[in-house]
Amino acid sequence: MSCAIVFCEAGPEGMIEASLRTAGLARRLADELVLCGRELPGVAAEQARQAGARRLVSLAVPGYAPRGIARALWQLAERLGASAVLAAGTDHGNEILAHLGALSDEEMVANCLAVERRGEGYVVTRQRWGGSLLEEAHLEARRALLTVAAEAVAPASSPEPEPVGEESFEPSLDPADLSVTASEQREQAAGVSLASARVVVSGGRGVGGPEGFGVIEEIAEMLGGAVGVSRVVTSLGWRPHREQVGQTGTKVTPELYLACGISGAIQHLAGCQSAKTMVAINTDPEAPIMSRADYAVIGDLAEVLPALRDALAERLRRQ
């Protein structure tokens, strides 16, 4: 009987959506699904049951020590004879599986969208260029180590839930496994977070300079949203990098993405293509963003944005 292990990230509210989607993909790769994680909250057992897991293993690793967690995963995989170990393709998931690949000297395949068995190996489809390009590859490995681009994978349908066995696993760790451990400090949330904002009002080179962002901020605030920017804007020092949307910035998933003076380079779109509705405001009706946006206003931001702000203020006042 084959088994696949998924390392799940969890907070007090439970295991994160990305980990659960990864579990959905993992379930199809082996007969038995095992979920594991650190500091799992009580609700995790029910989540594991819904995900079709037969076991939920709590890893006894003190603190976020990526190499220590990887060591624990390796020992657990050896003990269970696992044919695959997976994690969500987050900063933590990619980091831990990279350590696991290095410790065990095995391939690690990052940000997969689809994985299927083929003979003794696997066929994988994975993301390159932040998802703007896909790679189809054949993986031949004793044990498949994979991370999953969870935001691009649909949640799996719920299987018939069966009882889940809960256990804890005590790895044997070297001092070097724990020498790099995070000290953690919860950050003060300042305003609406870009990654989870319902509305993102983004400005690019077409905004013309740092002053131009005053009206963008006002519109974002009226819509209860966050300000986003393109890389040109951060490279020129007009706005801080934490507002950058794209391949080397933040990935956003809003209901509305309002792209103002942004041309629509693939590296920018890599960060905003899962927006439900995209509206572009641009002087150039032929800009690449026009073939990705749902709606467009052709015009100069210097004229359109102040008028939009005033019209919104008027409409909101009447409501």
Place this chain on the structure above:
Amino acid sequence: MDLLVCLKRVPMVGGRIGLLPSERQIDTAMLGFTVSPHEECAVEEAVRIVESQGGQVTVLTLGPPEAAEQLRDAVAVGASRCLLLEAGGKEWGPMATARAIAAAAEQAGPFDLILFGNEAADTADFQVGVRVAHLLGRPVATGIKSLSVESGAVTARREYRGVEESFVLQLPAVVSVKEGINLPRYPSLPGRMRAKKAVIETLSPAYSEEGLSMERLVVPKVERRRAAVLGEGREAVGELVDLLEQLGILA
């Protein structure tokens, strides 16, 4: 401090990606080349450390002979030594890449700190820095957004899901950084002159196959839509506000 920064030459793709008929490579005929923004920031960080603490910055790339261009770009902003590991026209996976870099670092070093970008712009394997650290027996941190070096250790910080994570690594160490850690400078005129004259040392690392073999590249099918034009200029604003109302954004 002796620092090593590892870079990868990638095509500067803009509005769309085109593939060669083999479906194994991007058509770069009309494209310039660059490195990932993460790597530009790694070079800048290394140069700042050397400016405040002394030492020198070496830059390394595994790639075709043309990748000397990316090494020279780094010299133009403050790096001083260049290592080109010849890829010999082969596709190098992340395991072979890490072995080549680790061997070169031992041969050309010792280096107190080795910096990487968090992931390469093109292949995005998210692992070469970590593998190099394991091969050299050094501590490693990834995705770092702030770095400070003091008395034989680095403190590396990043933000993850609303938590600030901070790691202390004893030197020698390996760190991969993300864009945003600094704002890279532009090359100066003397920098450009130095870049022209820079000596490129070449090494021929040993190649090895690995278990993951690419079969083909695919440009994902995105709906090629045509944005519905709401109007032009100020006149379109009424329509736009109506649309936002219909979408439930004003609720």
